[in-house]
Amino acid sequence: MASSPPPALGPAPGTAPTSPSRPGVLGSSPPPTTRAIYAALRREIVTLALMPGTKLSENELSLRFGTSRGPVREALIRLGEDGLIEVLPQRGSFVGRLSLPAIERARFVREALEIAVVRRAAELGLSPGQGRRAEASLDAQGEAGIDAEHFIDLDDAFHAGFAEGIGLGGVWAIIEREKTQFDRIRFLSLPAATPIDVLIDQHRAILRAVLDRDPAAGERAVRDHMAEVLKIVSDLPTRHPDLF
Amino acid sequence: MASSPPPALGPAPGTAPTSPSRPGVLGSSPPPTTRAIYAALRREIVTLALMPGTKLSENELSLRFGTSRGPVREALIRLGEDGLIEVLPQRGSFVGRLSLPAIERARFVREALEIAVVRRAAELGLSPGQGRRAEASLDAQGEAGIDAEHFIDLDDAFHAGFAEGIGLGGVWAIIEREKTQFDRIRFLSLPAATPIDVLIDQHRAILRAVLDRDPAAGERAVRDHMAEVLKIVSDLPTRHPDLF
DNA sequence: TACGCAAAACTAGTCAACAAGTTCGCAGGA
DNA sequence: TCCTGCGAACTTGTTGACTAGTTTTGCGTA
Numbered sequence: 001m002a003s004s005p006p007p008a009l010g011p012a013p014g015t016a017p018t019s020p021s022r023p024g025v026l027g028s029s030p031p032p033t034t035r036a037i038y039a040a041l042r043r044e045i046v047t048l049a050l051m052p053g054t055k056l057s058e059n060e061l062s063l064r065f066g067t068s069r070g071p072v073r074e075a076l077i078r079l080g081e082d083g084l085i086e087v088l089p090q091r092g093s094f095v096g097r098l099s100l101p102a103i104e105r106a107r108f109v110r111e112a113l114e115i116a117v118v119r120r121a122a123e124l125g126l127s128p129g130q131g132r133r134a135e136a137s138l139d140a141q142g143e144a145g146i147d148a149e150h151f152i153d154l155d156d157a158f159h160a161g162f163a164e165g166i167g168l169g170g171v172w173a174i175i176e177r178e179k180t181q182f183d184r185i186r187f188l189s190l191p192a193a194t195p196i197d198v199l200i201d202q203h204r205a206i207l208r209a210v211l212d213r214d215p216a217a218g219e220r221a222v223r224d225h226m227a228e229v230l231k232i233v234s235d236l237p238t239r240h241p242d243l244f
Numbered sequence: 245m246a247s248s249p250p251p252a253l254g255p256a257p258g259t260a261p262t263s264p265s266r267p268g269v270l271g272s273s274p275p276p277t278t279r280a281i282y283a284a285l286r287r288e289i290v291t292l293a294l295m296p297g298t299k300l301s302e303n304e305l306s307l308r309f310g311t312s313r314g315p316v317r318e319a320l321i322r323l324g325e326d327g328l329i330e331v332l333p334q335r336g337s338f339v340g341r342l343s344l345p346a347i348e349r350a351r352f353v354r355e356a357l358e359i360a361v362v363r364r365a366a367e368l369g370l371s372p373g374q375g376r377r378a379e380a381s382l383d384a385q386g387e388a389g390i391d392a393e394h395f396i397d398l399d400d401a402f403h404a405g406f407a408e409g410i411g412l413g414g415v416w417a418i419i420e421r422e423k424t425q426f427d428r429i430r431f432l433s434l435p436a437a438t439p440i441d442v443l444i445d446q447h448r449a450i451l452r453a454v455l456d457r458d459p460a461a462g463e464r465a466v467r468d469h470m471a472e473v474l475k476i477v478s479d480l481p482t483r484h485p486d487l488f
Numbered sequence: 489t490a491c492g493c494a495a496a497a498c499t500a501g502t503c504a505a506c507a508a509g510t511t512c513g514c515a516g517g518a
Numbered sequence: 519t520c521c522t523g524c525g526a527a528c529t530t531g532t533t534g535a536c537t538a539g540t541t542t543t544g545c546g547t548a
Contacts, residue, residue, distance in 0.1 A: 030321075031333060031501060058530070068503045073530085077274075077318055081325050089275055090509040090530050105414045112360035113353065170349045174418070275531060302500070312533045317500085334500050334539045491548080499540065510529070518521080 037065050037075035045084050045095055046183045052097040052243045056085060082177065098184060098243050103233060106181035111226040113175050118218040121162045122210045130165045134207050141200050151196060158203055182229055185236060194228045281309050281319035289328050289339055290427050296341040296487045300329060326424060342428060342487050347477060350425035355470040357419050362462040365406045366454045374409045378402065378451050385444050395440060402447055426473055429480060438472045
């Protein structure tokens, strides 16, 4: 590898430099190679391009990405820390299967944190700029329409906005980490998912509560919104038993 | 290193096999070497045996633990993921400094999650066994008295009990992750800390609310309890400016 | 004495080879 | 046909050398 010209980063399907914002308070930027591998694999796992249970060989991956096993190994550690893969010593690394308890736990955590965030946002109020940006996001969400992946990005940004609005952007990083669990089922059940219009209405209700400075209404709106996930989940294990 | 008989794991001050329970839903047990190094360093950082800002050289550490740089490196990655160290490429790894925003964020997250947990515990009720164990923990806390480190263990177990009681033990893993931030300041200000009696009274209030099936009272009790941290924090940066 | 530059002594990042363990398949016998 | 056991082909874990970058040190010069 040191003798031949390195062909840069590999022929991964979706190697967009997605940056799921390190949760840590400290900078600690991983080296670009490890980071790129992490981002690529993470994306593929979340979008179910890599199905749960798939074997991930360090050797194969290092071949595919054109590096040695070292950086691949470090990326796998990070993914393991995120609960996305499972490393069985001397046996192999596997894409983590979906787990109903894990999904319920993620829902619980997200609900608790978003309620706290929205409540505080309603108490403190948003700056005019933040309010305007939230409104703009709502419009953009309506226009996104069919493009589900784009809508998801806007969705995330909308929610993250409240955490940043109260000066606790780091909280969104934690939510994002947990959210991964139902991002996977979201991609699994995109057709059957809740109509986007309904989601946007719920977003609108949350924003209105915050702008009205009404914490209780905000909490109710968030609870409604989070309940949507439950509807999607219920019959999933019977429809896709191999993924659980 | 390969020629001489490996002297097992090194002469670390506190190499007790502390197991801060991996948060991930999946098993993913790291290899014992990495895990031991991680546990030892984590303990030293949290107890301030390693002061914020201290340089951690991969070379030095590998020498100290009697391994190569590989496992050390992997342990450092995990610590970085926990926000306990900061690794600056080509410059060095450093024990993370304390940060008021990070501490406030941790407090916010813990409060939000514990409120949600205690509320649900109050709604669902505890099993007789769980109730008895919580009572027993209260007694033990009283007996722990001076032994601060032992009290902290009991404290954690008491709180974790509620999460497990509602079948969401994983939630405590997230709290524990965040809690690290004020574990460090707890060790910093042990003498000036809130008297243990007060803390036990607050614990008792939380448990009573849960046993009385009174979610609102539970939330108030948790809020009171979490407010203690704020009292400790306030004048810390002025007393220990070098740690921030 | 004070300044500037160059070399040496660090740092983490990467790599390829080796070690130890697990799994799978095939050959041979009952 | 079925069971047993050996071996080959995997897997991750560990190692020490090498690379590229940063910081520090100390010497030579003004």
